[in-house]
Amino acid sequence: MVLEMGSMWVVLMAIGGVLLVLRSILKNVNWWLYESKLGVKQYSLPPGDMGWPFIGNMWSFLRAFKSKDPDSFISSIVSRYGSSGIYKALMFGNPSVIVTTSEGCKRVLTDDEKFTTGWPQSTIELIGKNSFIAMSYEEHKRLRRLTSSSINGMEALSLYLKYIEENVIISLEKWSNMGQIEFLTEIRKLTFKIIMHIFLSSESEPVMEALEKEYTILNHGVRAMQINVPGFAYYKALKARKNLVGMFQSIVDDRRNTRKVYSQKKAKDMMDSLIDVEDDNGRKLSDEDIIDIMLMYLNAGHESSGHITMWAAYFLQNHPEYLQKAKEEQEEIIKRRPSTQKGLTLKEIRSMDFLYKVIDETMRVITFSLVVFREAKSDVNIDGYLVPKGWKVLTWFRSVHLDPEIYPNPKEFNPNRWNKEHKAGEFLPFGAGTRLCPGNDLAKMEIAVFLHHFTLNYQLEQLNPKCPIRYLPHTRPMDNCLGRVKKC
Numbered sequence: 037m038v039l040e041m042g043s044m045w046v047v048l049m050a051i052g053g054v055l056l057v058l059r060s061i062l063k064n065v066n067w068w069l070y071e072s073k074l075g076v077k078q079y080s081l082p083p084g085d086m087g088w089p090f091i092g093n094m095w096s097f098l099r100a101f102k103s104k105d106p107d108s109f110i111s112s113i114v115s116r117y118g119s120s121g122i123y124k125a126l127m128f129g130n131p132s133v134i135v136t137t138s139e140g141c142k143r144v145l146t147d148d149e150k151f152t153t154g155w156p157q158s159t160i161e162l163i164g165k166n167s168f169i170a171m172s173y174e175e176h177k178r179l180r181r182l183t184s185s186s187i188n189g190m191e192a193l194s195l196y197l198k199y200i201e202e203n204v205i206i207s208l209e210k211w212s213n214m215g216q217i218e219f220l221t222e223i224r225k226l227t228f229k230i231i232m233h234i235f236l237s238s239e240s241e242p243v244m245e246a247l248e249k250e251y252t253i254l255n256h257g258v259r260a261m262q263i264n265v266p267g268f269a270y271y272k273a274l275k276a277r278k279n280l281v282g283m284f285q286s287i288v289d290d291r292r293n294t295r296k297v298y299s300q301k302k303a304k305d306m307m308d309s310l311i312d313v314e315d316d317n318g319r320k321l322s323d324e325d326i327i328d329i330m331l332m333y334l335n336a337g338h339e340s341s342g343h344i345t346m347w348a349a350y351f352l353q354n355h356p357e358y359l360q361k362a363k364e365e366q367e368e369i370i371k372r373r374p375s376t377q378k379g380l381t382l383k384e385i386r387s388m389d390f391l392y393k394v395i396d397e398t399m400r401v402i403t404f405s406l407v408v409f410r411e412a413k414s415d416v417n418i419d420g421y422l423v424p425k426g427w428k429v430l431t432w433f434r435s436v437h438l439d440p441e442i443y444p445n446p447k448e449f450n451p452n453r454w455n456k457e458h459k460a461g462e463f464l465p466f467g468a469g470t471r472l473c474p475g476n477d478l479a480k481m482e483i484a485v486f487l488h489h490f491t492l493n494y495q496l497e498q499l500n501p502k503c504p505i506r507y508l509p510h511t512r513p514m515d516n517c518l519g520r521v522k523k524c
Contacts (some may be wrong), residue, residue: 081124081421081422084117084124086124086125086131091261092126092127092129093126093127097127098508102506102508104504106507107435110134110432113125121137122136122137122140122418122421123136128156129157129158129262130427130428131427131428132427133423137435138439138461140418140431141432142464144429145431145464145471148469150413150416152173153169153176153409154409154410155170156428157262158262159409162254162258162270162274162277163328163331164329166328167328167331167332176470178315179329193382193478194382196478197382197485200230201485201489204485207222208521211521212521216518218515218516218517219498219517221516223346225244226342230482231338232334234337234478235305235306236305246283247334248338250279250283251338251339254335255273256269257269257272258273258509260509284330285323288307288326306333307326310329310330311326336475337475337479339404339510340404343512344395344402345483345487347401350517351449352491354501358451361390362394363492365389365391366391366492367492369388380488388484391488391491396465397449397451397454400443402511403438403511405433406432407431408431408433409428409429409430411429433464436461436462436463436464442462492524494522494523495521496520496521496522500515503515
């Protein structure tokens with residue numbers, strides 16, 4: 037028996053050795069194929085490697101982000117190839133360059149002449165080929181101008197402030213009477229209700245719950261490998277998209293029918309704006325266009341604000357000194373308020389200096405969107421390295437936000453680090469350039485309103501304070517922050 041086990045061990049070791057040699061050969065063949073296509077002798081490509089054929093560096097990426105140390109993916113590349121700040125890789129099925137410096141990211145995101153949007157095909161199939169992540173620069177500019185007016189600017193924010201505050205107050209009171217809840221799940225329901233009101237005026241509770249459930253499944257597939265086989269995240273996400281499209285089609289049909297009957301009585305919202313808009317030739321958006329844009333906006337509009345709200349409350353709860361400072365600031369706002377005033381004003385929200393530092397620090401530490409994709413429109417030189425035309429460029433925000441040269445002790449939550457200003461490109465929670473997230477002001481206002489009432493009147497008691505963290509598709513506690521919301 038011992039002899040058999042020993043023989044088996046030798047065989048396994050031999051197989052392992054063969055596989056390692058085969059992997060090395062395949063990696064060299066893989067990179068040679070890309071070099072031969074490029075005529076690479078004329079180029080100075082960034083350091084790095086293309087990983088396994090077809091799979092590329094995705095195993096390393098997924099393994100790191102499913103571990104306790106997601107930053108090991110980039111740190112392992114840096115340890116092998118040095119601190120160049122730019123590396124070649126094969127990511128999401130495409131030859132790519134990963135940019136990890138603030139200057140490099142800013143350059144890529146703001147240079148529309150050299151770079152265009154470059155999201156992976158798998159992401160486009162899930163979010164929609166007619167959404168902002170896939171459309172041309174001119175079309176994006178036109179539709180952004182139309183849609184951003186509904187969610188940003190003084191008039192829009194003033195319009196939504198009362199609705200947001202009312203729902204925050206109702207939700208916190210409700211949660212305090214529910215006992216044990218998944219704090220993140222409940223906040224995501226709240227932010228989804230708010231974005232549904234803004235974009236669709238109103239929707240029934242069952243419809244909202246059904247949409248939110250499908251969005252959760254969709255997001256699990258966005259950064260997964262493109263494996264369209266039952267049981268895999270991408271397969272489930274495609275099914276979720278199909279269900280979402282069906283639900284949105286029903287909503288669009290109902291809206292068109294309603295407008296035929298009550299065209300003069302219906303208040304305009306984002307859906308109305310998209311139905312009405314037409315280009316210079318009088319061409320209107322198709323149902324498919326409208327559905328993809330709405331699907332994208334509703335997803336972005338509740339996912340990021342929901343997660344950041346949860347983490348901001350979490351960090352304040354775990355840092356009593358910052359919680360006390362935030363609470364004193366909110367109490368001072370209440371004291372200065374006229375006795376006849378009910379509810380927050382935009383002026384008061386803009387005076388929340390420390391609370392906004394808490395929000396910025398939360399967005400930095402968590403880095404909700406860890407990467408944005410671009411594509412080189414022509415051969416481009418970045419920091420002395422050439423990015424070939426057609427290659428994807430991944431601006432790695434997480435490396436920028438956790439750069440110890442910019443942010444000392446980068447993983448430490450410290451709102452006071454925002455007492456000084458930072459250079460453009462050093463803080464990129466909403467991206468940069470012409471494709472900067474159009475709902476950034478709305479999202480921060482929404483979070484501020486929640487934290488105002490939370491810090492004044494409630495506290496979070498976590499059931500599992502040391503719960504492990506999951507990093508894909510977004511950073512969150514594995515138990516979705518299970519606990520109780522208690523009145524102070």
